[in-house]
Amino acid sequence: MRVGSLGDIVFETSASFVLTPGGLSKTRDARFEDHQVQGEKPQSEFLAPDLAGLEMSIRLRADLGVDPFKMADRLSLYCLQGRVLRLIVANRNMGKVTLRSVSQEWKYINPNGKGVQIIDLKLTMKEYV
DSSP states (O other), rough: OOEETTTTEEEOSSSEEEEEEEEEEEOOOOOEEOOOOTTTTOEEEEEEOOOOOOEEEEEEGGGGOOHHHHHHHHHHHHHHHEEEEEETTTTEEEEEEEEEEEEEEEEEEESSOEEEEEEEEEEEEEEEO
């Protein structure tokens, strides 16, 4: 069952393959300029809304049909290339985003020293307009 996507990476769950986001947070900010006034508090001026920030966690598990290294490298490459990706989660189109950082935490290195069982990813994204 398809539950969303990030560009051409499909989030899905089935009997032999599970790749789903673990959580998503979205931040909205506004841009202001604080003008200095002699002898008084600064005066704030609203400039415009800022780009939305998004953070998403993904657990890549080899026992659920995902190659953790391959998928982590693929997402890292999208970040390094500055790719613009469409984000869809829970049937909601979140619009276009750019990956600003991809952090990895490797867990359960295989006993033979080749590969890992789990990589936890934290993706930091910004809205793309």
